[in-house]
Amino acid sequence: AQKVTQAQTEISVVEKEDVTLDCVYETRDTTYYLFWYKQPPSGELVFLIRRNSFDEQNEISGRYSWNFQKSTSSFNFTITASQVVDSAVYFCALSEARDNYGQNFVFGPGTRLSVLP
Amino acid sequence: DGGITQSPKYLFRKEGQNVTLSCEQNLNHDAMYWYRQDPGQGLRLIYYSQIVNDFQKGDIAEGYSVSREKKESFPLTVTSAQKNPTAFYLCASSMRYRAGNEQFFGPGTRLTVL
Numbered sequence: 001a002q003k004v005t006q007a008q009t010e011i012s013v014v015e016k017e018d019v020t021l022d023c024v025y026e027t028r029d030t031t032y033y034l035f036w037y038k039q040p041p042s043g044e045l046v047f048l049i050r051r052n053s054f055d056e057q058n059e060i061s062g063r064y065s066w067n068f069q070k071s072t073s074s075f076n077f078t079i080t081a082s083q084v085v086d087s088a089v090y091f092c093a094l095s096e097a098r099d100n101y102g103q104n105f106v107f108g109p110g111t112r113l114s115v116l117p
Numbered sequence: 118d119g120g121i122t123q124s125p126k127y128l129f130r131k132e133g134q135n136v137t138l139s140c141e142q143n144l145n146h147d148a149m150y151w152y153r154q155d156p157g158q159g160l161r162l163i164y165y166s167q168i169v170n171d172f173q174k175g176d177i178a179e180g181y182s183v184s185r186e187k188k189e190s191f192p193l194t195v196t197s198a199q200k201n202p203t204a205f206y207l208c209a210s211s212m213r214y215r216a217g218n219e220q221f222f223g224p225g226t227r228l229t230v231l
Contacts, residue, residue, distance in 0.1 A: 033217040043205060045160075045222040052217060091159065097216035102167070105220070109159040 004094050004108035012114045013082050021077045021111045023092030029053075034068065034075045035093040039110070045091065051075065082115045089113070119144045121223035123208050128228045130195070130202070138193045138226045140208035146221075148214035149191035153177060154205040154225075163206075166191055167214035195228065203230045 003026040013019045025034065036048040049059060051068050059066045063080045079086050092108040121142045130136045142149065147168050152160040162175030166185040180199025185191050191210075195202045206226045211218040 031216070035219060037222075043207075043225040043227075045207065045209075045220075047219050047221060050217065050219050095216045095218075102214055103216040103218070105162075105216075107160045112157075 004092055004106055006090075006092055006108040006111045008111045009109075010112045010114070012116060014116050015084060016081050018078060018080050019082050019113065019115075021079075021090050021092075021113065023075045023077065023108060025073050025075065025092070025094045027073075027094060027096055029096045031097060033095040035095065036066065036075075036077050037091045037093065037107075039089040039091065041088070048077075079113075082113075084115050084117055087113060087115045121208060121210055121221060123206075123223035123226050125226060126224065128226055130228065130230050132230055133197045135194055135196050136228065138195070138206055138208075138228070140191045140193065140223060141189050142191075142208075142210045142221075142223075143189060144210055144212075144221065145188070146210035146212050147188070148211045148218070149185065150209040150211075150220060151175075151181070151183065151191070151193045152207045152209065154207060160207065163193065165214070202228055204228060 005024045032053045034051045037045045039045050056068050065078045067076045089110045089112045091110045095103050095105045098104050124139045150165045151163040154160050161177050163181050164175050164183045166172040169185055169188045172183050172185050182194045208223040209220040211220045
């Protein structure tokens with residue numbers, strides 16, 4: 001069984017504040033992949049990052065950073081110095097391998113981030 | 118530009134009518150997916166296709182049908198059997214149907230049943 005939990009349904013911050021979006025996952029597999037996607041008001045999901053289970057290095061991309069901790073089954077996403085354009089719904093997702101090279105891909109429920117000017 | 122297109126952007130349907138949502142990709146991806154998103158909710162998988170001429174039911178396939186006659190195209194038909202079809206529909210594709218392959222999404226179609 002697998003599950004992705006994003007406990008924060010909605011978060012509001014004021015512009016320039018830092019904000020962390022939490023993602024906790026459950027899996028029995030040793031090999032799996034984690035993703036973050038952004039869904040702006042336009043509706044299209046935008047891929048942000050993929051991380052495999054063997055790479056626990058944190059990643060930074062501009063104002064975005066990701067903290068992957070297998071010990072706590074978490075893959076948290078931090079936006080530094082938030083901007084109004086960061087307002088969106090953010091989804092965490094988990095992908096596991098299945099027989100015959102298939103996969104099981106599950107999205108979390110999403111966190112709605114509102115950045116106020 | 119490579120990407121995924123969905124049409125129409127907005128669609129209105131009368132109860133009892135079937136309607137088909139278009140999804141086209143020029144990324145040369147083998148796998149394609151249809152998701153449904155209800156207001157304030159996450160994504161639920163309707164159907165997926167690993168390769169042309171193949172498709173499988175997802176978690177909420179009842180009342181929907183698909184075809185995959187061409188690699189680039191994966192249309193979704195919402196039939197009259199779908200009890201509550203008003204939702205936002207997203208099409209996606211990935212290079213392969215393999216763990217770790219990121220999915221790329223189209224702009225979505227918002228379907229409203231009148």
